[in-house]
Amino acid sequence: MLRNVPVRSVPKREMFNYILYRIGEFIALHLPVKFGYWAAVMIADIRYIFAHKDRKASIENLKAIFPETDKKKLKKIRQQMFRNFAKYLVDFFRFEKLNRQYLKKYVQIENIHHLEHAHAKGKGVILLTAHLGNWELGGAAFALLGYPFWAVALPHKSKKVNDFFNYHRESKGVHVIPLGKAVRQCLQVFKDNGVVVLVGDRDFTNKGEVIEFFGRKAMLPPGPAVFSIKTGAVIVPTFMLRNPDDTFSLKFLNPVFPTTSELNNPEKGVISLMNRYKLVLEDYIRRYPDQWYMFRRFWL
Numbered sequence: 418m419l420r421n422v423p424v425r426s427v428p429k430r431e432m433f434n435y436i437l438y439r440i441g442e443f444i445a446l447h448l449p450v451k452f453g454y455w456a457a458v459m460i461a462d463i464r465y466i467f468a469h470k471d472r473k474a475s476i477e478n479l480k481a482i483f484p485e486t487d488k489k490k491l492k493k494i495r496q497q498m499f500r501n502f503a504k505y506l507v508d509f510f511r512f513e514k515l516n517r518q519y520l521k522k523y524v525q526i527e528n529i530h531h532l533e534h535a536h537a538k539g540k541g542v543i544l545l546t547a548h549l550g551n552w553e554l555g556g557a558a559f560a561l562l563g564y565p566f567w568a569v570a571l572p573h574k575s576k577k578v579n580d581f582f583n584y585h586r587e588s589k590g591v592h593v594i595p596l597g598k599a600v601r602q603c604l605q606v607f608k609d610n611g612v613v614v615l616v617g618d619r620d621f622t623n624k625g626e627v628i629e630f631f632g633r634k635a636m637l638p639p640g641p642a643v644f645s646i647k648t649g650a651v652i653v654p655t656f657m658l659r660n661p662d663d664t665f666s667l668k669f670l671n672p673v674f675p676t677t678s679e680l681n682n683p684e685k686g687v688i689s690l691m692n693r694y695k696l697v698l699e700d701y702i703r704r705y706p707d708q709w710y711m712f713r714r715f716w717l
């Protein structure tokens with residue numbers, strides 16, 4: 418909510434963020450990656466002390482996922498979440514160094530045949546992911562594999578910050594579609610048998626569908642289900658997950674297809690399809706809770 422914030426403070430805050438991003442980029446590019454991670458963890462631990470709102474929101478989200486887990490264990494997961502997010506930023510700031518040799522050394526690609534089979538159907542592919550692991554690095558890695566690839570992204574308030582992020586994405590072959598212009602462009606991409614990555618765990622439009630997520634009501638974006646039913650694009654759940662040794666696993670999971678009844682009744686079919694693929698999102702968030710970067714209140 419911005420109504421209690423002076424109008425002039427928003428550009429100042431965004432400019433401050435931009436300066437921090439550029440400093441972070443300089444440090445990440447000029448330090449060996451292990452030292453970059455070390456510095457990021459130190460900063461994350463300091464931020465953790467003062468980020469009261471983020472700590473409160475993230476612990477409440479973790480309670481929803483693990484209602485039977487004691488608070489001490491949840492706090493450990495929460496602190497590791499802050500640290501992993503800092504490493505996520507280091508990986509993004511190092512995009513300049515990202516190439517096929519990096520992929521060969523640090524990224525294990527699992528079950529890419531799911532993607533190949535979906536792409537062979539000729540109606541486009543929806544890579545369904547979440548704010549889990551390192552979706553930015555996953556998108557860049559995927560683009561380096563040579564597939565025509567687009568990502569729907571929420572524009573930042575500041576043009577400088579937005580241009581900073583989009584420059585890094587596009588430098589690795591990721592075509593960015595602004596959220597407000599997504600429908601028409603996505604339809605064209607699917608028509609050309611392209612690949613679009615969509616997140617399924619957070620709605621930024623306030624026009625999402627309210628369904629149960631981990632047993633609680635949440636608003637999730639219907640885009641993946643709507644596009645799949647409308648165009649025939651195959652949904653392939655995909656996650657780029659950090660391993661304990663700071664390598665990554667890019668996982669392509671079993672495709673999710675609309676059923677005949679969902680296709681025949683699109684209005685109800687969207688909800689039905691969402692309720693089927695949300696199970697995959699729940700499963701992987703439950704497996705990797707310290708890599709689910711949800712620092713805002715999630716449930717309704």
